[in-house]
Amino acid sequence: MVFFSGFALCAALSSAAALQIPLLSSSNQAALGHPHGTKPLVNSTELQELISGDRLMMRAKKMYEIAKLGEEEHNHPTRVIGSAGHLGTLSYIYETILELGDYYTISNQSFPAITGHIYESRLVIGxxxxxxxxxxxxxxxxxxxxxxxxxxxxxxxxxxxxxxxxxxxxxxxxxxxxxxxxxxxxxxxxxxxxxxxxxxxxxxxxxxxxxxxxxxxxxxxxxxxxxxxxxxxxxxxxxxxxVDAIAYIDAEVNQILTVNIIAQTTQGDPDNCVMLGAHSDSVTEGPGINDDGSGTMSLLEVATQLTKFNVSNCVRFAWWAGEEEGLLGSDYYVASLPEKENKKIRLFMDYDMMASPNFAYQIYNATNALNPNGSEELRDLYIKWYENEGLNYTFIPFDGRSDYDGFIRNGIPGGGIATGAEGIKSEKEVEMFGGKAGDWYDPCYHQLCDDVSNLNVTAWIVNTKLIAHSVATYARSLKGFPERNLTAASLSATSNAYNEDIKYHGAKLFI
Known part of the structure; x- marks a missing residue:
């Protein structure tokens, strides 16, 4: 895997500094460390107790201010890759991790990305x-x-x-x-x-x-x-x-340079890494405060609070760029991994859209029969947590719609949770979760109204606690979790089995 200190993130940092992007100051953070100067081994209950709705909302308000940096070019707030809003997001993530001292090593992986914009279109048939x-x-x-x-x-x-x-x-x-x-x-x-x-x-x-x-x-x-x-x-x-037709599309497709940000604990077994990710970009059409500002900020908050503990296994946080353009950042990252580095990742957890206003608690239905061994164990961890909390949950297809896709295709077990996008909420789900039947889970999905008002704080807190639980569980011990022992041949077989029924690669169909 090749990392660059590269000009892309430098540009983000200098752009953010010039525009005075607000960060959570140390005065707003709970004191790091342990009262007696030593840190205990990470404990799920204790880590969950540190998750605060107020702190999450503070981050959300700052994220929206960052999205406004995209107004000059796009005439509305956005954090699409290549925009000042996305550069500001990268700066915010990077600076937040840097403030945590030597608990993490932080790297930025620069890569070429394709971005497209459709200005106008029409199709007349007959x-x-x-x-x-x-x-x-x-x-x-x-x-x-x-x-x-x-x-x-x-x-x-x-x-x-x-x-x-x-x-x-x-x-x-x-x-x-x-x-x-x-x-x-x-x-x-x-x-x-x-x-x-x-x-x-x-x-x-x-x-x-x-x-x-x-x-x-x-x-x-x-x-x-x-x-x-x-x-x-x-x-x-x-x-x-x-049958005649008139087709018209005014569009452009461009290549730009953008950045994945990776933060890994300096402690913990580096040959057994627990990895989790969210995407740092939005669509062009809006600020993306739920999609996926919510996941981005949940990871930042869990990464911040984790510094109060020691870990047995390394924890690797990732913020992917270019997800909205087709999972570009996560695909590039996994494709760049030598087989030896691939095997060090014991599992990957995807956290995309944690706070949809008309939410359902959704778990990707990842089974070992169709996915790398360990995916089902991760799914069952989410099930058990919701059940222990007395919360309902539902399964959603593991169909390639988010950044777990590249990991699964390359033999790494994975899974995740979500709260819903453009899908329609059923009457049964209203009985389970409340909300409004017949509406999208997120009525502002990929729209300008995906701002701070588009967050369900209750769902966001619940799911950030579950993220904390997943990190704490596997950072403490991987006992009983399936070992990674894949040959190149089995990697290929896993990929073929998974690909057969996958029609998505990101938010849009590709088959």
């Missing part, structure tokens, strides 16, 4: 606007950022082979079914065949919110379309009728 049409993430613009016109050309199968695309797609618009292979692959095949644009329609009635993933010179402007809107088009094409 004589009507396709209301469900959404441009794919990281899509290029239509030619010259102008509307293009052509016939819809049906693509055989799921468009995963070049042979699926007829010659007639050249100069027209490819109409491709979702499934089997990535959206990026479909866009590439259509582009190589000379299509002006591509539409990937769903096999279900729902809309398709997807991403093309890693940019390719062969990618073309690509939309997702709901199965409901696609159905009448397919009926016409099946009867041999002509």
């Amino acid at each position: 004589d009507g606007v396709a209301k469900s049409a959404m441009p794919m993430g990281l899509t290029p613009a239509t030619k010259d950022k102008e509307p293009v016109h052509g016939d819809l050309v049906f693509v055989e199968n799921e468009g995963c082979q070049a042979s699926d695309y007829p010659d007639s797609v050249s100069g027209n618009i490819a109409f491709v079914k979702r499934g089997v292979c990535s959206f990026g692959t479909k866009s590439e095949h259509a582009g190589r065949k000379g299509a002006l644009a591509a539409i990937v329609y769903n096999y279900e009635k729902d809309a398709v919110s997807g991403t093309l993933g890693t940019p390719s010179p062969d990618h073309i402007a690509t939309f997702g379309l709901s199965g409901e809107d696609a159905e009448p088009v397919l009926e016409k094409l099946d009867k041999g009728k002509r």
Whole structure:
């Protein structure tokens, strides 16, 4: 793994200093250490008792002030990678850990990241606007950022082979079914065949919110379309009728440099590391105080309070950049690990969105049958804690939507908790957790209103205590937790087993 002291974080620090980013001062922190000058071995109950809602909210208010640094460029608060708001977030994290003295070593890992922005788009099919049409993430613009016109050309199968695309797609618009292979692959095949644009329609009635993933010179402007809107088009094409369309996307895709921040305890067995992470960036559209400011700040608070204790196993905190662009930071980190360093990570815990206003206590349903050995033991730790606290919980799919994905794909057991994003809360969940049925768990998910008022403090405190419990448990002892003993072959097998049913890589579908 290569770390850089690099200019990226230096720029963040100097930018933050110039803009006077507020930090939690030492006067606001409980005294570090132990009354008798020695530190006890970490204890879950004692660490949990140090978690304070007031301190979490102090951090939230500061995070929102940092997000305002993005206003000059984006006209609203944001912490998207490349923005002053994200640079300020990096500075805040870095400075907070530095204030904790020599308890942690801190490193920044600089890496190239892809960021995309869609300024305007429209898709007209026949004589009507396709209301469900959404441009794919990281899509290029239509030619010259102008509307293009052509016939819809049906693509055989799921468009995963070049042979699926007829010659007639050249100069027209490819109409491709979702499934089997990535959206990026479909866009590439259509582009190589000379299509002006591509539409990937769903096999279900729902809309398709997807991403093309890693940019390719062969990618073309690509939309997702709901199965409901696609159905009448397919009926016409099946009867041999002509269907024309106008596609327009004004977008740009850029490469920038950004930074992961890693803090590791100087004490504890360095060959047995307990790792946990949150992402430091938001989407362009808003300040991201719940997504994932809440996880970022929970980790900062747990890292701060952990300094009052000794640990048996090393604890490694990570703040990933580029999660919202497709898990870029966590993917880069895991891909950079030599096998020897990979094996030192006993487990990875993901903490993304800890305080959704219409929350449910959600546990990723990670089993050892489909994931690296130890994932199920972590899942059961969360279950037991909620049960001991007399709290309800529910399971959610372990489907690649957050930063655990790269770890699982590379043989590292993982899991995590969440409080919900754009999913709809059911009547049964209202009975379990309160709140409002029929609404999103976070009605401000990926929107401008994801500010300080968008936090459920009760849920945030509960889940930060659970984070503290998970850290304390494994930092104290890994007795009974499955050993890491993976060969390269078994790493590959784990990855293949996990990948079969995974349709997400981050917040957006990629298959």
